[in-house]
Amino acid sequence: MSHPPLHRVKYNPRIAHASITAIVSLWSVIMQPATVYSRDRCITGIHGMDEILRGGIPYGSTVLASGTCGSGKTTFGMEFLVRGAQAGEACAHFTATEPSVKLLENIRQFAFFDMNMVDSGLINVFDMDVLYSWLGLDKASFDLDDVHALIKAIVDIVNTIGVTRLVIDSVTTLCYKIKSEQLIRDFLFTLGKKLATLGCTTILISEITSATQNAHWSSFGVEEAIADGIIVMGDVERMGHLLRFLQVVKMRGTAHSRAKHAIELTPLGVMLTPMLKWGAVSDKTSRWGS
Amino acid sequence: MFELDQRIAEQLTEVSLNSSVQVRFGNSNSFMVTASTMIPLMQMFEMGGVYICATRGAVEIIEAFEAIGVDVSNIQFIDLVSSGILGGTDVPYDNITFVDSPIMLESVLLRTLYILRISTNERNFVLIDAVNSLAIYNEERMLAEYLHTFINTFRQREILSIILNVPDQVPPAVLSNLDLYCTDLIDRGQVVIH
Numbered sequence: 218m219s220h221p222p223l224h225r226v227k228y229n230p231r232i233a234h235a236s237i238t239a240i241v242s243l244w245s246v247i248m249q250p251a252t253v254y255s256r257d258r259c260i261t262g263i264h265g266m267d268e269i270l271r272g273g274i275p276y277g278s279t280v281l282a283s284g285t286c287g288s289g290k291t292t293f294g295m296e297f298l299v300r301g302a303q304a305g306e307a308c309a310h311f312t313a314t315e316p317s318v319k320l321l322e323n324i325r326q327f328a329f330f331d332m333n334m335v336d337s338g339l340i341n342v343f344d345m346d347v348l349y350s351w352l353g354l355d356k357a358s359f360d361l362d363d364v365h366a367l368i369k370a371i372v373d374i375v376n377t378i379g380v381t382r383l384v385i386d387s388v389t390t391l392c393y394k395i396k397s398e399q400l401i402r403d404f405l406f407t408l409g410k411k412l413a414t415l416g417c418t419t420i421l422i423s424e425i426t427s428a429t430q431n432a433h434w435s436s437f438g439v440e441e442a443i444a445d446g447i448i449v450m451g452d453v454e455r456m457g458h459l460l461r462f463l464q465v466v467k468m469r470g471t472a473h474s475r476a477k478h479a480i481e482l483t484p485l486g487v488m489l490t491p492m493l494k495w496g497a498v499s500d501k502t503s504r505w506g507s
Numbered sequence: 508m509f510e511l512d513q514r515i516a517e518q519l520t521e522v523s524l525n526s527s528v529q530v531r532f533g534n535s536n537s538f539m540v541t542a543s544t545m546i547p548l549m550q551m552f553e554m555g556g557v558y559i560c561a562t563r564g565a566v567e568i569i570e571a572f573e574a575i576g577v578d579v580s581n582i583q584f585i586d587l588v589s590s591g592i593l594g595g596t597d598v599p600y601d602n603i604t605f606v607d608s609p610i611m612l613e614s615v616l617l618r619t620l621y622i623l624r625i626s627t628n629e630r631n632f633v634l635i636d637a638v639n640s641l642a643i644y645n646e647e648r649m650l651a652e653y654l655h656t657f658i659n660t661f662r663q664r665e666i667l668s669i670i671l672n673v674p675d676q677v678p679p680a681v682l683s684n685l686d687l688y689c690t691d692l693i694d695r696g697q698v699v700i701h
Contacts, residue, residue, distance in 0.1 A: 458607055460611055479613030481617035495649035
């Protein structure tokens with residue numbers, strides 16, 4: 218096969234231009250970033266929280282909010298519901314640690330809370346004790362059937378009201394009645410799955426005794442494996458003073474900050490700021506120390 | 508007759524809302540310099556603000572301003588001193604909030620942000636009185652980190668920050684960091700006695 222000599226191939230500007238255009242188009246297709254899929258978010262509305270979560274909690278997630286006593290878990294949970302109610306969402310709060318009347322009395326001192334949200338049915342507060350009575354679960358420990366009845370009752374309430382934000386305070390108190398770890402795991406997994414199907418974003422409040430690095434993030438050690446997200450709340454002890462902190466340890470479906478943030482419970486709600494790096498660890502002699 | 512340092516007011520005309528001003532004074536002229544800084548901001552520039560009291564209790568400062576005929580009811584005070592004294596928080600002013608200790612630096616920042624959130628003033632300042640008092644309780648590195656965060660937080664929000672200090676009582680590393688972070692310096696650190 219004979220090729221024409223190189224000097225006989227004439228340069229044609231039109232062909233050259235077309236070729237360059239084609240290469241540029243092909244290159245731009247290759248180099249175009251792939252469309253990044255982003256899950257819809259449940260905007261918490263809590264000052265600084267959505268920034269930490271890069272936009273909010275992915276819709277339908279079950280998030281474990283674990284914390285020591287007095288770390289602000291209940292206020293955090295209630296503000297999450299209030300911000301949802303302000304956006305017109307139906308919200309539910311299941312209280313197992315204190316009667317609903319007492320809970321509402323305590324939360325009324327915060328300016329962010331408006332009792333009209335409860336009166337108008339945007340925030341629905343349920344006493345777990347009352348729910349147990351309805352279901353005939355007035356016993357010390359729950360078996361498999363009882364657990365299924367409880368799940369069904371919670372899911373029915375969520376479904377009937379159209380709840381999109383749910384708080385269970387606390388899952389620790391609730392799980393004390395479930396004696397086996399396997400059953401606790403089944404309960405939380407099934408509940409989380411059913412609520413996610415209904416598009417409900419859930420915060421399970423969990424009580425822990427220490428929020429240190431070596432501690433479990435939950436009371437029974439199984440809740441943390443089931444949850445889509447874990448938010449830890451606790452105290453850093455600095456020269457005899459306790460500073461509240463919040464840290465997002467895990468949140469499936471979103472990038473997020475994993476830094477410790479100092480929190481303050483103000484009348485306007487929870488406020489967050491990154492904790493000072495040189496003061497983020499408790500004094501070594503402290504029982505909170507890590 | 509209380510005499511203000513007019514040169515401070517002149518210097519303040521050159522700063523903008525996102526500035527951070529380091530004000531140095533000595534032990535003997537502290538109130539004169541503080542008043543000479545605060546009064547132009549309140550009266551000439553019609554600013555509201557937050558006064559963080561780490562050196563003396565807020566009541567003492569309010570009374571000192573009242574004694575020279577200056578109304579500071581438009582200023583919110585965060586008192587880091589009085590909670591350390593039992594009965595110190597029982598005060599007749601409603602523009603004072605208390606933080607348990609100068610150790611709780613993040614709480615001071617959050618409380619300041621909260622006050623500014625509910626403030627109706629268009630233009631605000633935050634004033635720390637003073638870094639040397641915070642240095643008594645806080646470790647050098649943490650204090651330097653805090654001032655870095657504090658200044659940048661308010662600069663970003665276009666809130667003027669005023670940092671008072673007595674330079675010979677501030678750890679050198681903190682002082683040199685302040686020189687780096689602050690945009691302006693009002694130096695009344697060396698008092699000339701006539």
